[in-house]
Amino acid sequence: MRLIPSSNDDATDRQLRLLIGLVVVLALGAAGLNVWYAVASSLPLPNPVLLLLIYAGSVTANRFKVYVRFGSSKNATTWNEIPVLVGLVLLPGPWVVLLTAASLATVKIWTRVAPHKAVFSVAKEVLAVSAAGTVLTLVGQPQPTAGAVILAYLAFWLVDELLFHPVIALASRTGPIKAFRQDLGGRVLTNLVRLVTVVYIIEVVLSDANLLLLGFVPLLVACLYLWQSSRLRTREERSSWRQLADITDELSSVDLNHVLCVAATQGARLFSADEVEIDLTSSGLDRVVRANAGGVTFDGPGPRKYDDPTATTADLETRDRSYRAGLLVLGFYGKVKLTEFEQYKLKTFASAVCTAIRNASAYAELQRLNEQNAFDAAHDPLTGLANRRELYERADAYFAGHTEDGLVALLLIDLNHFKEVNDTLGHGAGDEVLRTVAHRLGSAAAPGDLVARLGGDEFAVLLVNLLTPALATHRAEQMLTALEGSLEVEGMQITVEAAGGIALAPGSGGVNELMRRADIAMYQAKRGGQRTATYAHAQDTADVDRLMLGGELHRAVAEHEFVVDFQPIVDLGSGEVISAEALARWQHPEHGYLTPMQFLETVERSGQLSAFADAVLDQALSAAEIWREASFDLPVAVNVSPRSLLDPRFPATVLARLERHGTPADRLVLELAETLTISQLDVVGRALNELREAGVRLALDDFGTGVSPLSVLSHIPVNQLKIDQGFVGTVETSSEAAAVIRSTVDLARSLHLTVIAEGVESEPQRHALWELGCVAGQGHLFARPMSSARLLGTLQRGSGGRPGALAAPLHDVGAVVRMQRRRSPGSGRTLPHLPA
Template identity: 65%
Template structure:
């Protein structure tokens, strides 16, 4: 009986009970035959014959076909033949005694242990006793001189002997291997049937020799027949075992083609135990993470947890799992047989092959898991704000679209936009790190105060949005909004200071808005009304909507305007103040509305920004600007064009790709395009804008800050965004002659630009005195009605070609004589016109 050393307490108890039962039955059978011999004494068999029969039993026990099983090797013995032959020649009690003592001596000699020795002896006593009982039932009287045994008795005795042997052995083997009796019985059943037939033939041959008075030397043929059968069965069993093992290996390799690491480890462990007939297989994963151990038998996974290397025991076999790509050691595959088992050369090759497949499968599963993790991180990053972890604008819009267009059976949906009051002071006073801490704390409090199902998002900067869902009545929106803003009232400790955060919220119901853009607009209006009124929250009402019916009509006309190309672009020249030559142009969008006439950006830009048509509008303006640039260049005027960019466009991560694709389509060099940024960008917006503009700037697109000096974050813009050009607001240009403060601002801006190697353009130049004053202050370029009003692309080209005073490309007389100013060389195309703004002197 196998002794694995692996059995748990419950299994070991069952084994002891089964073995005890067999021993008791064996002792009982032996005692019964002993009593029979005592009551009916007969002639004592010759000692030499007993020794011969005992030696034959030992030889038959030794001559066995072994097949690998979990806990060692299962033997197919031939001891039935000497037992049945002996029962034909000597009384059953003596044969039982002879066979039992022979097996007992053999097990003691092999040092098999008490449990195996006692079990084998008891099993032998039971099987021989059962065969002896069959012979007694058939009335067989053993006789050395004239034995007479019916053939049916021999066949029945052999069947009973085999059945008892299996009935005794199979439950013990199944319990020891923690498997079913049926599973053990089906193993090598073909070989068992063939072996039974061979034993039957050998027994019948011996019976014929003994009963037909043939030459007794013919009995020597029986061992030869047994030996031949044993060799044939041994080879066929090993061949079948090898074939099945390779089939199991191929099937296991196919199962390892999985992407889930747990599935790979569980399959590899169970298949390893099955392929190599091990009592248990374990995989210690050590390549990544804290480590992991998976233990399994052929039927089930026993454990899957943290790395736990069991102490090495006799019979353990292990092989390293080493990847072929770089020799990385992934882990160790361990097999435990429960005894001293030596693998054959073929088995070792199979083990290395299987280990290589397991290692490859583990590496593939780990790579897939890493890719899945990266994909999940990217998906999360695309939908969440990196600073606060809240949903970002994109995720918010997608979620809001679903709620606004799908009927919500569980209640109304409302939107609340929250803007922090005086948040800029935190950044300016304590720095951006402190401001980030405040935003994170605000995000945490809003998330905790939100009701289940609500979505809290950060739209950008210090602006948050909350989708309030499941509202039974509109009035409950105000209550929920007030509760969320009340969560912001407790002070926030930042760098040892207690900061009080105040916020204003605007609420708009989704019902009847028609689009997310309109819902956002209404909530935005309500939020600004709350700020002006000094209230924490305010709900949108149509009566207080500052956007009149005309603006609402414009919102509805936007899609049509984009489709019908009602947006056009005019161009205002930018002139070298010293020479009067045109050096670039600024693109100014116009809307040729069929009902309201020509509209300038002041009248419609805010409406466009609040709608979903901003990307289409921006694309239309950029396309027309690039077409004009290419037309002028073909006519001999290679002029850069400045295009205004909405802050909302800069918050779109797809904006750089759209710009660069249009430059490539129109074959315009990237450095010919100047993007004008609103100087009123908030500090909080700069975090996102800087990342978006970096891609454009790296591609060669030039950047300019429009209306420089009018906002409160001028230096912050310059420190965060590496621009190329500053544009002085016309407010300072208008009073440059009469206001010392305006002149000081312009002079300071020019000095700042010179130190930062930037160019400067003055906007709104209306008169010659203004032009001369700007020139004297060091400003080298300007634009305004003094030179030209905004013109269509065709009229702009005609103006360039006509020029001023016979000078194509010039729109004003020079302020200095030719040669009195030395200018840096600039690139020209084949015709007139300069390629860039004049360089500031060093």
């Protein structure tokens, strides 16, 4: 993870650069003054041997530091003041400044210190030595005394402190006073020891009489040094234990990531390590976390960075060694050997980290088990889909009003002939089929839909956020289409077939009623050989009134109770009537005016279908004959049941009726339901080809709600596509509905077909359909279904003084450019105009 510095950090960095730059400028000035003084005073070249000794002594004092570890902290002590002050006593100041700068630069280059740090160190040393040399020159003439040396050392120390601590304060983001007071007592004592040593050495150099003290002073210095070291060690140990206790408290977390981050970063601070590495590989988890005091630098799979025998390591295990989490590694850029106290502290820290890891891992496992139990309670163990309980809870949430906007529907899916798979290939193959079906349904589901397995080979999909009921059928068809591809089981290719029942959420009855309705629709689809069926109250076998209609059909046909109304189909651009659709009605003496939805299934099962279809066709052709005699030569469209097409006598009956009424075959349009199954298409294809060759035109009704359009169009050479009114009703507000209509128009254009929109209710809908390329439509905007005589009167009256027109044109004459008429290849039929 890369941290982006804040604006405050940027400001601090600028201040730090400015301060270092100021020190460098002052050092350059001091060096220049020393050079000028040397030139102006004509200083002679000192003894080269003495120069070499001072240079070598300064290099040695800066390179080979005395490291003292108090607790786990490394404190470096240099003795560069000794060669500096000895050189100032024996040599002119400018030479000592130059020698010090050269020796320190040599050491920084030798140890490959960062350039900006090296420049600052050299500049600071030049200023400190210049200050000491100036003081010694002013108060140490003609012969340097002990007092002069002390004052020069104090000047050296003061300048070093004033330059060093402000820079450290800015670099560490702490206050300068706090940085100066940090370990002030220890620095004072250490400098006193150095001062005594410097004075002693200079006295030895200047006076051989002082050689008597040669044995006493080093002993005194060593005692002072050991006393100070012991004092610092005790204080650092106490501070270290307090820090360890604070870190242990911070490790008390149930989040494993937090535990590892704290352990690695705080471990680096606690042991003054350059990096800390935690390796969890031995616990079965391929994970390595590496961090320094600033934060985590790596978190991922191994291997470790510090994987060598010299690395400082500790096993992450409890005190009783009953649990081992991994390995803790302290990374140092140099060789470091921990003291006995540090090793004990490292072992204690590793034990605390191990305990925290175990607690966090146990909590994570408990959370995983709880989540797994909750998942298992709501999902099917074989397929991973939601189970019946989860489906009911989601549906109950809808009925309680806790869902998003839009309609909700239930799609109930049952696989066809699944028992044959189990019986033939075994239950293992059957389970594989069920898992594949579950995967395909899950992939085809829209966002927010819930796919569930209810048991056996029965699945359900809760369809949510539907803008219109027609979209439920559209989504259901998409999901069942996803099941069509074959799959290989036990070396055999198996094709999955299924039937689906769709039910919109009822106003009352809850999820149980929704499930019952979807079940009824599903079995209706199976009985009719359809892929999907939508629940309708008239098709509900629980409706007693529907059962009574079956015994009355013979009387209805004999007494001509079936009548036909006509709804005009209008050119959307001009408003002129271009054809009419015949709509059958049953004028029942007791139940009143019944629509095909209420009686058609009963007719299909009663054996009266042939007589019913012939009566509707006869009335439709009679009406078209009357209109033609009145100078309105309009094609008439008649709906055809799939069961009628299965009758081999049907084509001959249609052609006989056309001949009896003297109606050209191309003035009759047979509307086919898109809910025809693929198996039905193969059977009815012969009948449809016979009718089409005779000139009868074919239309695909309710387009977009049945099986795959390309599957239908590849079997039936239709002339027209009729868009379902569910899409038309939301064309202004639903981008999904508009996309379906647009794709239908594009498909029709590529196949040279006419597109008719059903259910046009308003002028905005008319305009929207026209802009999408739809050429014709029908609906209450133009006229409701009416008798043939009334339709003739309506045509004669017209609209705006235009007979045959039911609406004003959308554009003035000549404002719309239309394509020329063209013929469909191989059909011999003339296609209607399409808007450019």
